[in-house]
Amino acid sequence: MFEKLSKKLNLTQTELKISGFLILTLIVGILIKFIFGINEKTDLTFYNYAQIDSIFFSSDENDGNNSEIINKNVDYKQEVFDFNKQSFNNVYTKQLPAEKSINLNKATKQELMSLPGIGETTAKNIIELREKIGRFRKPEDLLKVKGIGSKKLDKIINYIFID
Structure with a gap:
């Protein structure tokens, strides 16, 4: 059966089996949705992050110096160089010889x-x-x-x- 159908649709048997599995899974999913009545719409487009943000940006002065952290200017290039042990001051460059030497x-x-x-x-x-x-x-x-x-x-x- 798969052989005749695969020749007719110009698909390999493996492609045909995978396509059949995907279509069957889709049909089963739709049936389960209608049988169990899972068709309620929930509004997932809005989420209030204020409560989570309050953990990081507390208005209480005793919790930390958040304003200092926010306003801190960081020299990111220097921080990268601080982690690198290689000295960039003594870069080796090849000295070329004189012409025809x-x-x-x-x-x-x-x-x-x-x-x-x-x-x-x-x-x-x-x-x-x-x-x-x-x-x-x-x-x-x-x-x-x-x-x-x-x-x-x-x-x-x-x-x-x-x-």
């Missing part, structure tokens, strides 16, 4: 790491490739290094040279 065939790992976008792993990969092929012939040879693409090569090409 790094010989790609003789550069150390630290010199290569001073290039923009080159970290420890990429510098190590450059040195390994240099040792493997003997020496670099042109800057485009760096494209063979894992972690260096054409965009990164464009960033570093002004700082390197090959002898």
Whole structure:
């Protein structure tokens, strides 16, 4: 029965069963509402919050200094920084080398790491490739290094040279 109906309605059997369950649940809910007479309308649109608010904003002076709390100016940025243990005064910025100052065939790992976008792993990969092929012939040879693409090569090409 489900198979024929699912082909006719172009639904899977699971979709058909779920739809049937939802329709059956809706019908049962409507029947229960009419049988038990739960059709009274209640006004839920208005609720008086004055009693609950009085807990927080008491007019009695002995309960606390609510006016001080309400009027307190807080520097929220400073409070966020107070929770952070990192010092923002000593921010590390990478010093870029001078143009055409790094010989790609003789550069150390630290010199290569001073290039923009080159970290420890990429510098190590450059040195390994240099040792493997003997020496670099042109800057485009760096494209063979894992972690260096054409965009990164464009960033570093002004700082390197090959002898």
